């Protein structure tokens with residue numbers, strides 16, 4: 191996931207919170223951009239952490255909303 195992608199993402203819970211990137215593993219691409227492999231996106235408004243899993247896929251599912259209730 192590219193760092194610029196964060197600017198178009200917003201928190202699905204409060205729909206207004208800015209997401210703060212806490213990257214734990216990054217690589218530099220050929221163009222010099224930073225690509226995030228794993229890390230956390232934290233909503234500054236409601237404080238929920240969304241994991242960025244192996245491969246750079248952000249999981250923006252609200253943690254308390256499980257689909258099979």
Ligand SMILES: [Zn+2]
Nearest residue numbers: 201204207233
């Ligand atoms: Zn939020």
